[in-house]
Amino acid sequence: MNHWRSKVGALSAAALVMGTASALAAPAQAEPGDAPTTGHVIGWADGVQTSSYPAEGGPAGPWAELGDNGMGPNGVGAIREDGTVDMLAAAQPSAMSVPASVSAQRTVSLSVGGSRSIWAATADGSITKWGGSRGSIPDQTWTAEQLGGKAVAVTGGVYRVYAIVEASDGARSAVVIAFSPDPNGDLEGVVPVQNGSGTAVTDLVALGPVNRAPAGGYSTNTIALRADGSLVVLADGVGWSELRAAGDDPVVAFSSQAADGFDPLQTAATGTFITQSGKSYGFRLSAATGSAPQTFQSWQDDNFPGVPEGETLKEVNSTGDTAAGSPQFLLTEQGNVVAWSSEPQAGGSGPAPDVPLPAAMTGGDVLDIADGAYALVAGDATPPLEATSSPTVAGTARVGETLTGTPAAFNDASATVTNRWKANGTAIDGETGTTLALTAALQGQTITFESTATRGSDTLTSESTPTAPVAAAAAPLAVTSVPTIAGTAQVGQKLTGTPAVFNDGSATVTNQWKANGAVISGATGTTLTLTAAQQAKTITFESTATRGGDTLTSASAARGPVTAAPIVKVYPKRPTLKITKKPTSRKAGKATVVVARASAATPVPTGTVRVTLTKGKTKRVVTATLSGGQRAIKLPKLAKGKWRIQVSYLGDGRYHPYASAVTVLKVK
Structure with a gap:
């Protein structure tokens, strides 16, 4: 990819406004009150946001631009407004640690060339590589003196890195840092890029990434743009050669990705350039024989929608995914992104795949793009959609039963959530509610419940665990x-x-x-x-x-009727006799008999009491019926002398019979 306006701001660059072509000019600098110049970073694929930075535990941002990235899966780096670098993602943990020599000063150019190959050109004119080494260029720093000038731009790979360096007199040229001789050259260390006659390439304003072969092998060339609008190829074993002359319609922006000069022509563009007239071209290097890229093939891209009316081109970017029609991304100074894909065949015509964008990239807030996989967006980060709980299914998987689905929960309540039922992975027509009546047509199939959250162009689907295969209808209950x-x-x-x-x-x-x-x-x-x-x-x-x-x-069969509980007899308190009028030999007496209940929980005694008076062989008996546990009785006339008196309670349904102690009554 190429960020030639934002990364090489001091160099001459072309500004393209739809319908007009302006002279080469340096990009405008931000002034107070201008649009935002920093933001957060998102990753995306197929129109869906897949990641967001700042991320938990990572650098906090905000960032002003992204590093160039020739190999998207290997990670992404970003530069803050003060020029310091943060690695936001990397395939190798060793690449996440930015060296002190880089973090201590302003970075002017950043390139992710491989999982262990991160490159930075810093304000002191040096180039530093980090990320570890496994048969590739070791981690180290090359000073401006070693480079032959101050590095102002860098694009790195695994075995090669190219840089634009500026001499003390202001002249700009290209150098290559090579590692390990290979079929394309026999170089090691820092070497100026020259053609076969010893002429150095000069006046470079932008570098494309070091190309990587689609089959997985590593090439050693890169594409560069010169100030006059011509495109050249840089190859360390061959030098440089012009691919496209400036002519009447010079190139003002280009992007190259995943090209290899030694493969047959692919069926879609592996590079794109836009000219001052507003035309877009697909291009590819090819070579029938030999070790050098011999042929530069280009064709006008009829699918190019153009720069939006009244907007200014900032950069063009691509993924290099030829299987998907080489998606292209044009970013304007106004923050809008135009996306398209090239023709399915070089120089041909016909339908090309759609190139969707995530919602975060459709609001005019994009500040930078890297590799067609990362974007710098103004404002605070919006985390990608995430399911915080999966859908579940309750119920018995049997014909005649009804299943109930509980939808998934997502991390953004503003997202629209829709549901649907599936049988053996296929959607069941019309079944988008939270219940599903199981019919005979579903017998033997597993059932899942699926929730899909939609936020702008971002979607995320979460599915329940499948049920057991739907069983046949059960026999009636018996x-x-x-x-x-x-x-x-x-x-x-x-x-x-x-x-x-x-x-x-x-x-x-x-x-x-x-x-x-x-x-x-x-x-x-x-x-x-x-x-x-x-x-x-x-x-x-x-x-x-x-x-x-x-x-x-x-x-059950009825049991009962329920009978009363059995009665358990108890003893009342001992009967008492209180004489209220003593009897004499001439007059009768009076007394009151009391039989108290055993406790507050027992009833008042009822029934008969008997008072027995004896003197020698003489016995007199008085009987009475209790009322409220007592009874007043009349004592008969008694002969003079001592009479023995005893009160007997004869009992009732709840009390046992009980007698008082014997007392003595003296009659005068």
């Missing part, structure tokens, strides 16, 4: 054994119920006790202690099976 009751139907006794057994073990079974057919509140267990409220009533025990919408109830 009772295989009725409930039974064991125990004595008497107040205070406990009855035990044995629930019914049904033909479907998966059915839910509940139980209920009833008295005279009426529900006994709260009595749903398998035991029931009988109270006075159930006395004289018959008791039944019911079991109800529930399976989906089907229910079946089975009741």
